[in-house]
Amino acid sequence: MTSLSSVWHARPALKAAVDDLLAHYSDLRRYLCGRLRNPDDAADIAQSSFAQAYAHALNAPVINARALLFQAARNLCIDQHRRRSTELAALEDWLARADWLSPSVEEIMIAREQLQHLIARIERMPKLRREVFVRVRLHGHSHREVCEALGLSAKSVELHIARAVFDLSELRLASRHD
Template identity: 25%
Template sequence: MPLLAHTAAIEQIYEQHHSWLYGWLKGKLNDACDAADVAHDTFVRILAARNAADIREPRDYLATIARGLVIDRYRRSAIETAYLQALATRPEACAISEEDRVLIIETLMAVDKALACLGARTQRIFMLSQIEGLTYQQIAVQLQVSLTTVKKHMIRALTECALIMAQH
């Protein structure tokens, strides 16, 4: 799609639907700043997609993108909270810079994204190994599967995590 047509379509969608999207998000999020951020991010996504002239139902399209962004925000918040809780339980005082904290949260988000693409058994095996600290043999016994099965699922999980991390 020519850039000029894409830009013109974005302008039209923005002018006609931005205030509706902002109001809709404000009602969902109960926070004007978060609503403004998600509305902005929604239009950034449309800009990057370069398909604005093909959008036939702008409100449905905007709402779909915004819902995904809101889910991403909640997921990130949950991961960040879990990380901070885990950090607080550590016996030694641990001073982490804001930059390092952001990098750690982004890494955890990437791992979460990688694991979301895997099956429930692979996720469970990965968590038992990496979070609970169980050996592959202990996992095999607990889940009543073979050691080979545990290894196969760990290879899949670690490969997916490595692929996601290579993209960052």
Template identity: 40%
Template sequence: MLASYYAELLNFFSRSLNDRQAAADVVQESYARVLALQAREVAVRDLRALLFRTGKNIVIDDARRRQVDAQLLQTLALVAADDAPSTERVIASRQQLELLVRRLTAMPRKRREVFVLVRIYGFSHAEAAAHMDISIASVEKHVVRAVCGCMGLDT
């Protein structure tokens, strides 16, 4: 039954993202999440709608993650932009870095470790899950909560 929606999902997300490979990744992750729900025997009324909603949520989460990454890169670029940055820039950058370090330090150990594996070392969610012996869903939750924590949002 799940296979009958694959082409429709792939075409929809290919048009939305203008990238067939990224769309295939979204569809694959959508299927994995829905199958995980079914494995836990969660009742699903409209499988097609759930697959589409799950895919849209994945795209939104990815966009948010990229936005945080872009802000972090922008901050780092400000620090590295000048050979002799102004005193104000140095102080502001140090304060931002200190705030980020405080927020990371305040996180639970496992959340911080997952965040470092995924965001700093570039592990995939599956690789981080295997490395830490936790589920992929747990890795996803830790990463989302860690990103929110770095941004100062309550999780």
């Protein structure tokens, strides 16, 4: 089992590099707090900067610990800014689409009015035509089920549905001209 103290004894240059990094850590935190205006983000980036600098110190000699630490922090700040800009753009895009997908009050009122006209037109249909249309188109019954339930021929059911659809298409054409 390797302890941290044995690593320090085996690599005195590493201990010196870590001591240098730690000596600049509070300066880095102050710098990041001023730059980011958010102490939590500053703490996160300072910690990540230290981890990156330490990883570098494990593999290569550290010439200037302060420069290494601050450059890592600058790079992490840039990465964070890019990531947040992308997230913000995605959020703005989503919100723009959500507004587009949401009907306005006026559109809701128009749709309600159209629905009322549709219901009124269906209610004005002859009783048998209305019954056949409602069973097939609204309740999803098969033609055969409607034939059996109402005692009609298949041709008669098709004719009633065709006439009902024609009645409703006239309503649609009339609404386009308004």
